[in-house]
Amino acid sequence: MKINKRYISAFAALLLSTAAFAQVPAPAAKQSKPVLLKGATLHVGNGTVVENAAVGFDNGKITYAGPQSGANLSGYEVVDVTGQHIYPGLIQPNASLGLNEIESVRATIDWREVGDLNPNVRSVVAYNTDSDIIPTVRANGVLMTQVAPIGGTIAGSSSVVQLDAWNWEDAVVKADEGIHMNWPAMLVPTGNRQQDERLNRMKEQREQTLRELSQLLSDAAVFKAGKNDAENLKLSAMAGLFDGSKKLYIHTNYGKEIIESVNFVKQFGIKNIVIVGAGDALAVADFLKANNIPVIYSGVHALPSRAEEDVYNPYKMPYLLHKAGIQFALDYDLSIHGIRNLPFIAGTAAAFGLDKEQALASVSLNTAKILGIDKQAGSVEVGKDATIVVSSGDLLDMRTNNVTQAFIQGRKIDLNTKQKYLYEKFENKYKAQQKQVPTGATTSAGK
Template identity: 40%
Template sequence: MKTLNKLFIALFFATLSMQAQQTPAIAQTGEITLTGATAHIGNGEVIEKSLIFIKDGKITGVYDARTTKMPLRGEIINVDGQHIYPGFIAPDTTLGLVEISAVRATEDQDEVGEYNPHIEAIVAYNAESKVVESMRPNGVLIAQAVPQGGTISGQSSVVQLDAWNWEDAAVKRGDGIHLNWPNSYRRGRWWEGEDPGYSPNKDYKSDITEIENFIAQSKAFTSGDSSVKNLPYAAMQGILDGTQNLYIHVDSEKEILDVLKFKEAMNIEKVVLVGAYRGYKVVDAIAKANVSVILARVHSLPDAEDDDYNISFKMVKDLIDAKVTVALGNSGEYWQSRNIPFYAGQTTAHGLSFEDALQLITKNPATILGVSDKLGTLEAGKDATLIVSKGNALEMSGNTISHAFINGRSISLESHQTELYKRYMEKYERAK
């Protein structure tokens, strides 16, 4: 059996080598003019006939082509009748950290130990992942690579999805640290003869105390003599001084309220709730605490039999109405991250406009992840990271990407999936 497993892994990597990742595009020089498309700026503004100038990887101007008299410059790309959007951002993913979940050798998202704030997911990021490649045809150009496991999983980083290696991919290294909040209820361990149903977690309070003690010890270490190195404590400096986010993965109503108390008690400035499945029940408390939210996949089924069937969709509007900054996440998934534009599109059936929905995967995640100075909207001075779609990119029938740019580089929209599609379409054409 061991021999067969080794043979399978060898064949898997041999297959990957024969179907290499698309070569990253070269740096953009000179000027590009995109003309004629409807520009969805990402902040709610729409320009029906736009004129967008790109120079050396940056947007240098966004204008209404019907009123401006500015001449076209450089390479002119006529995208009349199409739609331009900021590149979509997928937070809370394991993109580049997992290739095939059933093959342990291709998983690198989890580290041994409970408290690992000093572990960075970015150094394990595989820029040549076939899964990463498959994001771009749907318009997903930016992602957050997030570590998993333990109480404190480690540090995430923001990456762009057309790179030679993790150094090239990094947009923002170490944007925050991820904490998995304990559950007040737990399932019984059936393998030890316990009732498999839910019961109160007797260790809940002590688990929280352990986290508080770790924070307190980190404060003492970072404010004292650090001649003796302690990597986990030292890595908490960004959380303590407010330069990094503390992403707290939490779902239930009680736990969310406890997190908000923890934030105040520990004097932590930047807290982001990740998941927040029951957040709609404590919207006012979340808004008052001034924390942002990255929701789980809104295509998920309800967790409990008495939940509304559409609870995952409609909670977005409840939070937005309370002035909470909300982004749509991926629950630590990887390949499903390509569906994030359709998650946003789904929310329009439950009270949001398309422009509000667009902000859930552009402006809002850029703000939360701390990259809004570069990404998230189509504005002069920001990175020319954008997509052009033949239809409404938040709908499956309209999401047909014709052009994509990362830092002004025109990137390939081919993947092993599009290549297979073309191959077998040709087969059936020949058979006619």
């Protein structure tokens, strides 16, 4: 079949026009002029909804958020987003985003350190701003994350980053804000002799781990209280736990483990505690409230942990936690590729009892409060960072979620992804082929 050179040239031009998006988009330049978005429905993030609203921002900070009729348009570049929705940028807590790229390639995995007690490990210094996964997350409205390590009893420290930066130093919103502890699992006898012998050995190992943990916390408390000229990276990294400047994130699900772990660390004067995972949070709700402990719930899109539970129980859990008066936020567990679905777990929670605006808060303002960044992020309010999302549909609904614009600290970010690039590439390929083929003919690709 004779191929028209004109079509080849057109096809090549189309490929060249999209080739620039094959890589991670370059970070946006600093905001250079005031911008005002007008005409959209504003979802503030604190439960308030404003119809026909306007949001203005300058130098990366929000200067106006309210009814369009009250906005001063003088000096602003006005962007009409009538019929769309404005939301705060969503925040994913407890994530390995930027620490793990390809699980089958060891060189791209940097989310844990060798050893069991590593409070001095700083996950943020391994954060890769050029991760191909980051653009896919931003495209669904997730603009910030808590980069957290995994592994061992004390995994290390986490930091909060925004997702548009050249390097980890530029990305940091709040550095080393907490230490992550994986609580050793309780062991229950099975009645099987061979299995119970193995469990007894594991129990001995658990008791040894708890003794070592107790010694480390005791040493860290003494180190914090005294005047020490000698440098000790492990102990100095934990100092903030004793004055409340750092949070202790305890990863556990079982109700008895939640109570045991909290009582254990409180012996050493640690009070700023967050439970991560929190599968049994509802069963120990009174204990959590009495100790003023928030939770990061990880299991919305999961099956129940017990056979006798309602299969929809994980979907209902955010509503039940809210009803019980427990401060909570939602995360999408450690699946880095799944973080882009963070808005949809909030949507699931809204479909199973939680108010839609409360569901939004569970992935924005609630998370910001738990992470200690609510003075600058989590809601669309004057004085906070202009980290906002514009969607033509409901951000929490996977059928209508369509992020048309996003801003991080006032910078309009590039929403292109490798997936979008590949879609356009092959769409253009087959369109070009269809133009080449006479009516009734079949291409080799179509055989």
